[in-house]
Amino acid sequence: MENRRRDVAVNAVGHAAKAGKTPAFERQRQRFFWLLLAPVLAILAVVTLLPTLYLLVTSFTPLNLANPATAWDFSDPLVNYRTLLTDDRLHNSFWVQAKLSVVTVVLQLLFGLVVALLLNMRTPLMNALRTSFLVPMVLPPIVVAIIWKVLYSPDISPAWWLFQLLGWNVQTPITDASWALTAIIVADTWEWFPFTMIIILAALAMMPEEQREAAEVDGASIWQLTWYITLPYLKGTLLVAGLFRLIDSIKTFPLIYILTDGGPGSVTEVSNYYIFVQSFSFSYIGYSAAVTMVLLAMIVVLSWVIIRAVSGGSNAQE
Amino acid sequence: MNGVRIEGVRKAYGALDVLHGIDIDIEDGEFVTLVGPSGCGKSTLLRMIAGLETISDGTINIAGRVVNEVAPKDRDIAMVFQNYALYPHMTVAQNMGFSLKLRGVDALKIKSAVEAAAEILDLSKLLERYPKQLSGGQRQRVAMGRAIVRDPEVFLFDEPLSNLDAKLRVQMRSEIKGLHQRLKTTTIYVTHDQIEAMTMADKIVVMRDGRVEQVGKPLDLYDRPANLFVAGFIGSPSMNFLPATMSAGSVRMADGIALPAGARADAGNAPQQVMYGIRPEHIAVAAEGIPATVSLVEPTGAETVLSFAIGKETLTAVVRDRLSVQPGDQVFLQFQQGAEHLFDAASGARLA
Secondary structure (H helix, E strand, O other), X not given: OHXXXXXXXXXXXXXXXXXXXXXXXXXXXXXXXXXXXXXXXXXXXXXXXXXXXXXXXXXXXXOEOOEHHHHHOOOOOOHHHXXXXXXXXXXXXXXXXXXXXXXXXXXXXXXXXXXXXHHOOOOHHHHHHHXXXXXXXXXXXXXXXXHHHHHHOOOOOHHHHHHHHOOOOOOOXXXXXXXXXXXXXXXXXXXXXXXXXXXXXXXXXXXXXXXXXXXXXXXXXXXXXXXXXXXXXXXXXXXXXXHHHHHHHOOOOHHHXXXXXXXXXXXXXXXXXXXXXXXXXXXOHHHHHHHHHHHHHHHHHHHHHHHHHHHHHHHHHO | OOOEEEEEEEEEEOOEEEEEEEEEEEOOOOEEEEEOOOOOOHHHHHXXXXXXXXXXXXXXXXXXXEOOOOXXXXXXXXXXXXXXXXXXXXXXXXXXXXXXXXXXXXXXXXXXXXXXXXXXXXXXXXXXXOHHHOOHHHHHHHHHHHHHHHOOOEEEEEOOOOOOOHHHHHHHHHHHHHHHHHHOOEEEEEEOOHHHHHHHOOEEEEEEOOEEEEEEOHHHHHHOOOEHHHHHHOOOOOOEEEEEXXXXXXXXXXXXXXXXXXXXXXXXXXXXXXXXEEOHHHEEEEOOOEEEEEEEEEEXXXXXXXXEEEOOEEEEEEEOOOOOOOOOOEEEEEEOOOOOEEEEOOOOEEOO
């Protein structure tokens, strides 16, 4: 539908081009579109564009809150960008970020997919459970973080009460350098798999019943149906859900702030958290602005990929 | 025995009965259409034969085996869906070969089976295309190809032509009929279009409100409809119905106009309320006969559809001559001798 409308627009432009100039009614229409968009664009400019520009300007200064005059010091505009090239702690944070993002996205897709396929069977049990699966996602992130903090604290955790009962001596993962990131990954997966689940469920609800029935008549077992028909149908949806989660994973903060503080050492210090430390613990606003710009550039690239994937995906569905 | 036998089949959704005991015998190799208005239960019955709906009561027997508890994949049927239900991520060849692949047939055999079916359906050049790259008619052919490749005991068609434009529909209609004449596979075909049913079927099952109204050969249904519903459903334009009273020797409308009924009018002794049916193609404009007023003239080229008022009733006639009549003209109508149908006004059942 969307595409067809776009085709019509393209055709209209195509005809106009053949005629040599845009007809008056078409120009009038365009003006009207801009008029309707204007309020939104104005608000976006004020709340998004201006702060970003300010951030960009700040990233060219060595602004340090201890010395406010540095806010307008443009004597060496690229100093921050030179610094970040050699900042090992920053590079480590990118690596931590990459590990966290890739593993959580894969796990969330996997769990989301499995739970969505189960829920889609529409048995009474599954219908009753459906809403409860959404709980982790709708809880405030800070609450989720506190829940996991409790779960990971041996003194008060019901899990450790059980471990003790079984006679197991288990260390808490959040203070263990080799397990802290895994602890964050588990919590993050728990918090966000409902997101992929609900997107996949929506896609499953849209799946033409006839395709499933045709496969049934063709002789497909439930596994063959899932493998040959349902999964290929969901391919585009999985891609989009995964990319959305990927972008969002770069913003991970409450879990790390509450559970590990980026530690032990810096094993759970993602870029986002590193920026926070630089600006609010060390007051290096200028430097953290520069790091933020780099992160922003990465997110813009990712978003571009998403938009491409989303429009490509909807073409494939037709 | 081969073929399909449906005995006392019922379908209920909770308290709602949609099929009230259907009995149909379908011979091996026969082409049967289930026809009826929307909601008559014809698609539900087809889906029950396919195994996509459970059977509330009665039995369905395919090729000598009761299949009530048999999964769709083990019923040896192939189904063509209304929206074709092609797998969008598979090429035409993959779509057609999918059922064989699931059965573990080896790739070479699948390839030759698909190519043979593609040859029959004129799809050979399209085998590597995806469904979205095909036109409606081509998709329809692929859906049929998918069914043919299986070489099943029974083909099931669920309104397969309703998404095609009028011209393509006529073309595909002939192709499906031709295909059946070559393959001679038992075919059950659901449609709401009585012309499709008439032109294609060996046997038509007319359904209404979850019941079978009549089963018969197309021309038998046309010549001797069992009741008012079948009479009105089969034939286009529909049969005319005139409420009348039959008493010894004659059939008269309320305002006294006598309708020709030949020997049939002698049937009853006591006066009886009847519906007098006459098909539009059995009415001619003549120099004398039943007086009528022309109300509408609709030329279609080969023939002209005329509407008349006789008394308080309206009547449609189809004539092949190009008459120079205008709305408002007074004319006389002759009904073709012996072409009339008489139905009981209360029950709708055919008289004599």
